[in-house]
Amino acid sequence: MKVGVVGAGLVGATAAYAMTLRGSCAEIVLSDLDLRRAEAEAQDIAHASPVSHGTRVSAGPLEELAGSRVVIVAAGANQQPGESRLDLLQKNAGIFRELIPQVAASAPGAVLLIATNPVDVLTGLSTRLAPEQPVMGSGTVLDSARFRHLVAQHAGVDATHVHGYVLGEHGDSEVIAWSTATVAGLPVADFMAARGLDWTPEIRAAIESGTRDAAAAIIGGKRATYYGIGAALARITERVLGDRRAVLTVSAPTPQFGVSLSLPRVVGAGGVLATVMPRLTPDEETALEASAAVLREAAGQLEGA
Ligand SMILES: NC(=O)C1=CN([C@@H]2O[C@H](COP(=O)(O)OP(=O)(O)OC[C@H]3O[C@@H](n4cnc5c(N)ncnc54)[C@H](O)[C@@H]3O)[C@@H](O)[C@H]2O)C=CC1
Numbered sequence: 598m599k600v601g602v603v604g605a606g607l608v609g610a611t612a613a614y615a616m617t618l619r620g621s622c623a624e625i626v627l628s629d630l631d632l633r634r635a636e637a638e639a640q641d642i643a644h645a646s647p648v649s650h651g652t653r654v655s656a657g658p659l660e661e662l663a664g665s666r667v668v669i670v671a672a673g674a675n676q677q678p679g680e681s682r683l684d685l686l687q688k689n690a691g692i693f694r695e696l697i698p699q700v701a702a703s704a705p706g707a708v709l710l711i712a713t714n715p716v717d718v719l720t721g722l723s724t725r726l727a728p729e730q731p732v733m734g735s736g737t738v739l740d741s742a743r744f745r746h747l748v749a750q751h752a753g754v755d756a757t758h759v760h761g762y763v764l765g766e767h768g769d770s771e772v773i774a775w776s777t778a779t780v781a782g783l784p785v786a787d788f789m790a791a792r793g794l795d796w797t798p799e800i801r802a803a804i805e806s807g808t809r810d811a812a813a814a815i816i817g818g819k820r821a822t823y824y825g826i827g828a829a830l831a832r833i834t835e836r837v838l839g840d841r842r843a844v845l846t847v848s849a850p851t852p853q854f855g856v857s858l859s860l861p862r863v864v865g866a867g868g869v870l871a872t873v874m875p876r877l878t879p880d881e882e883t884a885l886e887a888s889a890a891v892l893r894e895a896a897g898q899l900e901g902a
C-alpha cells in the first residue's frame with residue numbers, strides 16, 4: 598500500500614514520519630517543489646524504517662505518486678505569527694490551481710487528503726480541480742483531538758476515553774460541540790460530578806479557548822505546528838487504507854451548508870462514505886451556520902479570482 602505526500606515541509610515530513618513509526622503503509626513517496634528538501638527528508642525518515650516497520654520511503658517528482666492509494670497534500674505557505682488561516686487563501690489557492698490537476702493526473706483514483714490551509718476552502722477547490730478524484734480535508738480532526746486532550750487533562754483520564762467533536766471551519770469560527778462530548782460514556786458534566794471535580798463556566802471557557810487558540814499559541818512559541826497534524830494525517834490515511842469506517846471530523850463538500858466543512862463522517866476505502874449529523878443544541882446550530890457563512894464568504898473570494 599503506497600501513500601504519496603506532496604509538500605515535504607514540516608507538516609508533510611512529519612506525517613510521513615508518523616506513518617513510518619506507526620507502520621501505516623508499505624511505501625511512502627515524498628514530493629516537493631524543492632526536490633532536494635524532499636530527498637533529504639525521505640532519507641532521514643527512511644533511517645527510522647529499519648527500527649520500526651520497514652516502510653520504504655523515497656522522494657521523487659509528482660509522476661512517482663503513481664499507484665498511491667492516498668495522497669496527502671501539505672504544499673504551500675504556513676501562517677506567520679498573527680496571521681489567520683484564511684489569510685493564506687489567495688497564495689495557497691494559486692499553488693493548488695496548478696498543483697492539484699497534476700497530482701490527480703499522476704495518481705488517478707487516489708484519495709486526496711488536503712492539509713494545506715485554509716483547509717476547508719482548499720478542499721472545496723480541490724474537488725472542483727480534480728472532479729474524478731475522492732477528496733477530503735483534515736478539517737477539524739486536529740481540533741477535536743485538542744479538545745479531547747484538554748477535557749481528558751481536566752478529567753484525569755486517558756484521552757482515548759474522551760469523545761467529542763469540533764465542527765465547522767478548521768479555524769477561528771470553529772464550533773466546540775459540547776453536546777457531543779462524553780468521558781467514559783457519560784456527559785462531561787456528569788463525569789466531573791461523579792468524580793467530585795470542579796466543572797465551572799470558567800473551566801469550560803478555558804477548554805474552548807485552549808482548543809480554538811492552540812495553533813496561534815504554538816506558532817507564537819515555535820513558528821509552526823506539525824506533530825499533532827502529522828499524527829492526525831497518519832490516522833486518517835490508515836482509516837482509508839484499511840477501510841476502517843472510522844468516524845472522523847474530516848472536511849468535505851456539504852450541500853446543506855453550500856461549502857466544504859467538518860462534520861462527523863464515516864471514513865473508509867474511497868474516503869468519505871457517509872456524514873453523521875449530530876443532534877446539536879440551538880446555540881450550536883446557530884454557531885455552525887455562522888461558521889459555514891464565514892467559509893462561504895471565503896470561498897466566494899475565489900470565484901473569478
Ligand atoms: N490542516 C491542519 O490542521 C494544518 C495545516 N497546516 C498547513 O499545512 C501547510 C504546510 O505547512 P508547513 O509544512 O508548516 O509549511 P512548510 O513551509 O514547512 O512546507 C511547505 C512545503 O510546501 C512546498 N511547496 C510549495 N509549493 C509547492 C508546489 N507547488 N508543489 C510542491 N510543493 C510545494 C514547499 O517547498 C515546502 O517544502 C500550511 O498551509 C499550513 O498552514 C499546518 C498545520 C495544521
Ligand SMILES: CC(=O)C(=O)O
Nearest residue numbers: 676682714739812822
Ligand atoms: C496551523 C493549523 O492549522 C493548526 O495547527 O491548527
